[in-house]
Amino acid sequence: MAGELVLITGATGMIGFRTLVFLLEAGYKVRAAVRNQAGFDKISQLKPVAPYASQLTSVIVPDITVDGAYDEAVKGVEYVVHVASPLASNAPPGIDYESYMIQPAIRGTVGILESAAKTTGVNKVVITGSILSLVDAKTLGSGNYTNEETRTTPASGPFSSHIEAYAVSKATAFNKTKEWVAEKKPSFSVNHVFPVFVLGRDDTVTTPEQIVKGTNNMLMGSLFGSTRPPIPGGSVHLDDVARLHVLALDPKVEDGQDFLAASQPLESFEWSDAARIIKKHFPKAAADGIFQLDHVEKVVTLQTKVDSTKAEKLFGFKFKNFEEQVQSVVGHYLELKGNN
Numbered sequence: 001m002a003g004e005l006v007l008i009t010g011a012t013g014m015i016g017f018r019t020l021v022f023l024l025e026a027g028y029k030v031r032a033a034v035r036n037q038a039g040f041d042k043i044s045q046l047k048p049v050a051p052y053a054s055q056l057t058s059v060i061v062p063d064i065t066v067d068g069a070y071d072e073a074v075k076g077v078e079y080v081v082h083v084a085s086p087l088a089s090n091a092p093p094g095i096d097y098e099s100y101m102i103q104p105a106i107r108g109t110v111g112i113l114e115s116a117a118k119t120t121g122v123n124k125v126v127i128t129g130s131i132l133s134l135v136d137a138k139t140l141g142s143g144n145y146t147n148e149e150t151r152t153t154p155a156s157g158p159f160s161s162h163i164e165a166y167a168v169s170k171a172t173a174f175n176k177t178k179e180w181v182a183e184k185k186p187s188f189s190v191n192h193v194f195p196v197f198v199l200g201r202d203d204t205v206t207t208p209e210q211i212v213k214g215t216n217n218m219l220m221g222s223l224f225g226s227t228r229p230p231i232p233g234g235s236v237h238l239d240d241v242a243r244l245h246v247l248a249l250d251p252k253v254e255d256g257q258d259f260l261a262a263s264q265p266l267e268s269f270e271w272s273d274a275a276r277i278i279k280k281h282f283p284k285a286a287a288d289g290i291f292q293l294d295h296v297e298k299v300v301t302l303q304t305k306v307d308s309t310k311a312e313k314l315f316g317f318k319f320k321n322f323e324e325q326v327q328s329v330v331g332h333y334l335e336l337k338g339n340n
Helices: 016-025 037-043 048-056 097-118 162-184 209-210 214-223 237-247 273-280 283-287 309-315 322-337
Strands: 007-011 029-034 056-060 077-082 124-128 189-195 197-199 235-237 258-261
Touching: 007 016, 007 322, 016 029, 016 048, 016 214, 016 237, 029 037, 037 048, 037 056, 077 097, 097 124, 097 162, 189 237, 197 214, 197 237, 197 322, 209 214, 209 322, 214 273, 214 322, 235 237, 235 283, 235 322, 237 258, 237 309, 258 309, 273 283, 273 322
Parallel strands: 007 029, 007 077, 029 056, 077 124, 124 189, 189 258, 197 235
Antiparallel strands: none
16 A cells, blocks of 8 residues: 555566666555666666655665575565566576576566565565566467466477577576465465556656667667567567556465466457557658658567456456557657657
8 A cells, every 4th residue: 555665676677677666656655676876876766766755765685596695685575576586688608507596587577575574564476577488489370269277398408599498597486486386385475467568758868879779679679670579469568567567566466376468368469560650640750750660560470369358357457459559659759769
């Protein structure tokens, strides 16, 4: 409830920062766990959090993989929102995926639960998963329906790409969390949010060159001419993902709930439709040739049907559609370039 203290991890990233903003706007006091002071200094100076400075504090957690990493951070909090996890886009070439991505995802998630169990007063933990926590990319793009109960077995190494390793890291962390909750039976509840590809204005991006950071690269990379293999047609607006994390904290939400976050539930879309959307909403930018629209028109979309109606029905809102997502990201880019 408003005024209570929430610990959030991953607040320096795309989803984490937007969730931080939504928590502050909802009236929560927020303690951001960051790896270093510089990270907190950066986000605390960004415009969306400026009006809420009195509600925001920080705690330094330099290594989320060590035992007891969050022991001090969780003291005195009522809620935990755990967003932090190694990102596929940050993986350097030739890295050992097990040590860089998979084990940190597991240890960070289980570790924060262990720390929460050592203290008193934590009522609810909300964890950011991924659609890939539940199903692999092949299943996602198969055209079959995916809901919160759908499961595929995580692949075993060696991994062919950082995306495959990322999927395994999210799936394994989710499975280990479920095992931990079943065994330990903590006094707090644990809910999950599983987004598909997240698109939307990312206020941690402050220069045009950074616009391809994170999952917005799925859209912007193609607009700048990057070649894409066929991509599943499932996306969700960043605002909706953040909103869902905050709504999942509500005491009225039953324990152990999983929520898929995907726009246009039960429908797919075409990534190539981004060209039409840009021509419609940003005609000058389209005419000026800022984007390679002919390139994005050639992107092949794999039919994807994600049933996210559970969240819509429970919380009474509609996910923003693909058109609104494209407007949000492209509009931000043009704003940064001074072309809006």
